[in-house]
Amino acid sequence: MNIVTCTAPVNIAVIKYWGKRNEALILPINDSISASLDVAQLCAKTTVMSCPTFDSDRIWLNGREESIDNERLQSCIRNIKRQGTLSTGMEKWKVHICSINNFPTAAGLASSAAGYACLSTALAKLYKVNNDISAIARTGSGSACRSVFGGFVRWYMGVDAEGTDSIAKQIVPASHWPEMRIIILVVDDLRKKISSAIGMQRSVQTSELLRYRAEHCVPKRIEEMHQAIIHKNFEKFAELTIKDSNQMHAVCLDTYPPCSYLTDVSHAISDLIHAYNNAVHSTKVAYTNDAGPNTVLYLLEKNVPEIVGVLQHFFPPGNDQNIDYIRGNLPSGI
Ligand code: 2P0
Known part of the structure; x- marks a missing residue:
């Protein structure tokens, strides 16, 4: 069995993302900037496990099993499995995902951002993906690409129709502005x-x-x-x-x-x-x-x-x- 656990922060935008130019690829119509909060205070924590005896992919959110047949979730998992560099057949093993938030879900506190950033990072480690994790997190939920980093983060809208340049980058770490x-x-x-x-x-x-x-x-x-x-x-x-x-x-x-x-x-x-x-x-x-x-x-x-x-x-x-x-x-x- 392979197992990875990650945490990812909530981010709060100071220049907002509002509007997509491509719904399927989650490409925004403008750049946005956010700050990621301290993971100890507001975060998602996700554990992913893969094992040859698992017969299907499954997900539990805050202790309750949810349907894995969610288009965005599927696209995120598919993307990562495709980009993985495992070479022993392990990429075919099914995955079990357990994720918890320590803040109210869907209260306008960007739970999907922390959740998808965390899921993408954990799965990328599990499947040994070397590509940009923010681009993968974006395919789960747009603002999730900013939660892949700490400190102040900018999501560049990009110009490529396929979204290869629609990625997030850290502007400065949190230590730059500790006050x-x-x-x-x-x-x-x-x-x-x-x-x-x-x-x-x-x-x-x-x-x-x-x-x-x-x-x-x-x-x-x-x-x-x-x-x-x-x-x-x-x-x-x-x-x-x-x-x-x-x-x-x-x-x-x-x-x-x-x-x-x-x-x-x-x-x-x-x-x-x-x-x-x-x-x-x-x-x-x-x-x-x-x-x-x-x-x-x-x-x-x-x-x-x-x-x-x-x-x-x-x-x-x-x-x-x-x-x-x-x-x-x-x-x-x-
Ligand atoms: C933001 N919001 O920049 C803006 C401000 C809400 C208001 O990003 O459809 O959950 O998954 O890409 O990322 C919330 O949008 O939307 C958001 P999808 P998402 O933080």
Whole structure:
């Protein structure tokens, strides 16, 4: 029996991926940038086993067996087996996969990203694949390619029709900006109504703003964000993060029928962050929302106590608008 276990981090985008130019190959319409979180805090952990006596491929997610007949999962497993360099017939052995998350699934916390990054890395080790793992992870879930690395990561959209250059690369390791912290405000951990995949497909079909964003906004913004990270320019980083999150949600509303992911509590949090930044005459905290109501804050370590104090003052425990806090930092890697 061969057995491999890996962990992979959740990543939170600061320049968002929203829209595919090729659905089957999962090729995006723009570059995106994210930070991977500390694997000890928010991660997927996957064990893969292959054995000559297994008679079928099987998968367990958080302890429950799920169907292996999932198109993306199959494509990921097929890709890896095809690229493997095992030479003894072991590539024909069936595989059993066990994966767990230590965070709420489908709460807008990119569980599929960590999950597919982890699965791809574990299977690539099992089948001795030497090719780019981010490209394999991408075929499971687009944002998974960014979770293959720690620190700040850029997913290059690429130009090749087959997607050979649509891969992720680390911009800097987490140690480059050790003061960076995130706080996840869990507004609601119920499953989101419209999946990202469906939402972005609908945006590509109907939103003119999406095309404008991809052609005119993101190319400039992505270079500015890349530089802000390299130069540890927090104010610029924060402004770009906020603007890009809001633009992605503007595209979601420009979609027909619209995809509305934010709640009154999400809006109240962003209003509070703007009021706070305004009061302190500097952008000390950034917020960003994925395809769900939870808000992620990026801030520097020295500002954490004050900002947590402000949040707890306005959203006290026991209040109707109660939110849970998950604090994290970035040091990460598989
Ligand atoms: C991101 N999201 O950049 C954006 C922001 C959600 C909002 O990547 O269809 O689960 O599997 O490629 O990767 C979520 O999209 O979608 C996502 P698929 P995925 O993080």
